[in-house]
Amino acid sequence: MKIVTTIKEMQTFSKQMLRSGKAIGFVPTMGYLHEGHMSLVEEAVKQNDCVIMSIFVNPLQFGPDEDFDRYPRDLKRDEELAKQAGVDVLFYPDVKDMYPKERTTRLTVQERVDTLCGDSRPGHFDGVATVVMKLLQIVLPDRAYFGMKDAQQVAVIKGLVEDYNVPVEVVPCPIIREEDGLAKSSRNVYLTPTERKEAIQLSRSLDVATKAIELGETDPVIIKDLIFSLLKQTSGKIDYVEVLSYPDLGNIEVMKGKIIIAVAVQFSAARLIDNKVTTSQEIAIGV
Amino acid sequence: MKIVTTIKEMQTFSKQMLRSGKAIGFVPTMGYLHEGHMSLVEEAVKQNDCVIMSIFVNPLQFGPDEDFDRYPRDLKRDEELAKQAGVDVLFYPDVKDMYPKERTTRLTVQERVDTLCGDSRPGHFDGVATVVMKLLQIVLPDRAYFGMKDAQQVAVIKGLVEDYNVPVEVVPCPIIREEDGLAKSSRNVYLTPTERKEAIQLSRSLDVATKAIELGETDPVIIKDLIFSLLKQTSGKIDYVEVLSYPDLGNIEVMKGKIIIAVAVQFSAARLIDNKVTTSQEIAIGV
Numbered sequence: 001m002k003i004v005t006t007i008k009e010m011q012t013f014s015k016q017m018l019r020s021g022k023a024i025g026f027v028p029t030m031g032y033l034h035e036g037h038m039s040l041v042e043e044a045v046k047q048n049d050c051v052i053m054s055i056f057v058n059p060l061q062f063g064p065d066e067d068f069d070r071y072p073r074d075l076k077r078d079e080e081l082a083k084q085a086g087v088d089v090l091f092y093p094d095v096k097d098m099y100p101k102e103r104t105t106r107l108t109v110q111e112r113v114d115t116l117c118g119d120s121r122p123g124h125f126d127g128v129a130t131v132v133m134k135l136l137q138i139v140l141p142d143r144a145y146f147g148m149k150d151a152q153q154v155a156v157i158k159g160l161v162e163d164y165n166v167p168v169e170v171v172p173c174p175i176i177r178e179e180d181g182l183a184k185s186s187r188n189v190y191l192t193p194t195e196r197k198e199a200i201q202l203s204r205s206l207d208v209a210t211k212a213i214e215l216g217e218t219d220p221v222i223i224k225d226l227i228f229s230l231l232k233q234t235s236g237k238i239d240y241v242e243v244l245s246y247p248d249l250g251n252i253e254v255m256k257g258k259i260i261i262a263v264a265v266q267f268s269a270a271r272l273i274d275n276k277v278t279t280s281q282e283i284a285i286g287v
Numbered sequence: 288m289k290i291v292t293t294i295k296e297m298q299t300f301s302k303q304m305l306r307s308g309k310a311i312g313f314v315p316t317m318g319y320l321h322e323g324h325m326s327l328v329e330e331a332v333k334q335n336d337c338v339i340m341s342i343f344v345n346p347l348q349f350g351p352d353e354d355f356d357r358y359p360r361d362l363k364r365d366e367e368l369a370k371q372a373g374v375d376v377l378f379y380p381d382v383k384d385m386y387p388k389e390r391t392t393r394l395t396v397q398e399r400v401d402t403l404c405g406d407s408r409p410g411h412f413d414g415v416a417t418v419v420m421k422l423l424q425i426v427l428p429d430r431a432y433f434g435m436k437d438a439q440q441v442a443v444i445k446g447l448v449e450d451y452n453v454p455v456e457v458v459p460c461p462i463i464r465e466e467d468g469l470a471k472s473s474r475n476v477y478l479t480p481t482e483r484k485e486a487i488q489l490s491r492s493l494d495v496a497t498k499a500i501e502l503g504e505t506d507p508v509i510i511k512d513l514i515f516s517l518l519k520q521t522s523g524k525i526d527y528v529e530v531l532s533y534p535d536l537g538n539i540e541v542m543k544g545k546i547i548i549a550v551a552v553q554f555s556a557a558r559l560i561d562n563k564v565t566t567s568q569e570i571a572i573g574v
Contacts, residue, residue, distance in 0.1 A: 107393070167427065
């Protein structure tokens with residue numbers, strides 16, 4: 001596995017790959033890799049000639065009171081995992097190379113950000129859009145892989161890619177979970193043992209909601225109440241419980257078409273999110 | 288010469304070019320071609336395997352009271368000129384293909400726009416940045432050619448390309464002029480015969496200013512006064528006369544380093560601009 005630390009070298013390498021007709025699969029990450037990331041790599045390996053993973057904890061997408069400084073990092077371990085998973089190039093730029101001076105432009109996300117994580121993390125998706133646009137220009141992938149745990153991020157990035165005709169296919173990949181259902185996340189390490197047990201209520205509440213829809217419930221308000229009642233049993237603070245259209249993230253009055261059921265809970269040192277994207281009619285007829 | 292009218296076909300063609308190792312030179316235009324555009328093509332032909340020219344009158348960069356609807360168009364003539372100049376592909380997308388729906392993001396220019404044309408055309412450079420970003424993703428050029436008549440545009444686009452690491456070399460090309468010095472422009476056709484004669488005062492005032500600097504004048508205020516006195520002799524309304532640093536477009540107190548002397552005059556149906564970018568020390572020692 002090749003390790004690249006500068007934008008210039010990465011872009012030169014990718015241009016050469018392109019020119020020799022090779023397809024590049026790209027897995028952007030903030031590191032501290034877990035099985036969720038590994039599943040993205042697995043998919044990328046299947047579909048491309050060369051798999052590039054980036055590890056970059058992007059300061060632009062963290063708010064001033066968020067966990068940028070203490071976001072978990074372990075490059076040695078990440079290198080080993082990436083190599084085992086079949087990554088060909090690990091791109092590990094530093095902040096000064098990515099943001100060398102004051103930018104002359106701003107890229108801001110206007111739609112799909114006044115709800116879910118966008119609501120509680122102002123500016124977060126502007127930071128995500130900016131770094132993803134940069135990484136796509138540097139890595140020049142044919143396909144880029146994103147986990148559906150960040151379903152709102154996937155929707156925002158799809159919008160970005162469409163807006164500017166970026167020549168990349170955005171490939172969403174399913175959420176990977178612990179055995180008890182907790183969605184894998186780099187931030188799970190911050191949970192206390194008690195919180196770790198409580199945290200299964202996130203996925204459990206989504207399962208219960210799905211079951212209720214299967215049994216015929218069509219009112220989003222009742223679905224949300226059901227989820228609330230389960231999440232209230234944790235010591236965490238509920239950030240949001242939402243049932244929205246997907247990928248537009250608009251409010252809905254009845255279950256119809258593609259919907260997302262999404263939750264976020266703030267524990268003492270970790271804010272966890274989880275979601276289920278589903279087509280409500282499919283559920284209603286038991287598919 | 289191949290004519291392409293859809294984004295999809297253009298991007299597929301460019302990807303194939305890239306994959307076969309060919310270098311693409313790109314000349315973005317709004318059509319109604321003149322020798323200024325032709326000089327860009329000439330440069331692009333020299334440096335690349337394939338030259339792509341776009342013709343797209345971009346609604347996003349026109350203000351509500353500007354001349355989008357009556358901007359001159361003559362595709363038949365443009366096709367002939369492009370072919371003669373050595374263009375390999377003419378890309379001529381329509382507005383619905385470029386802007387099919389409400390965008391989910393905004394790209395705004397923060398620096399270098401509170402002066403010159405940015406001051407009198409609010410939002411203009413946001414529209415330029417957006418369409419250029421899209422065209423670069425569609426055409427995938429190694430090099431993109433821009434005329435220095437729009438020196439502020441060149442500075443803005445260089446900033447954009449740096450901000451997002453777009454893998455393209457921005458190549459600025461010199462202003463092409465009529466025999467009497469008037470900078471070539473698609474909008475020159477709107478001048479009345481009298482205005483056409485008066486219009487030479489734009490380039491003449493820049494020449495006089497340059498001469499004054501050569502003779503030792505170092506005060507931007509005096510240089511601007513000199514230019515004003517010449518432009519006042521036209522029937523047009525002076526929009527701006529500026530002496531700024533380049534490419535940062537900052538105010539300067541003495542001539543030093545790379546500077547731009549820039550003017551804009553509004554005639555009855557055409558707003559003309561002209562400029563001279565120069566290194567003041569070079570002028571001072573008579574180079």
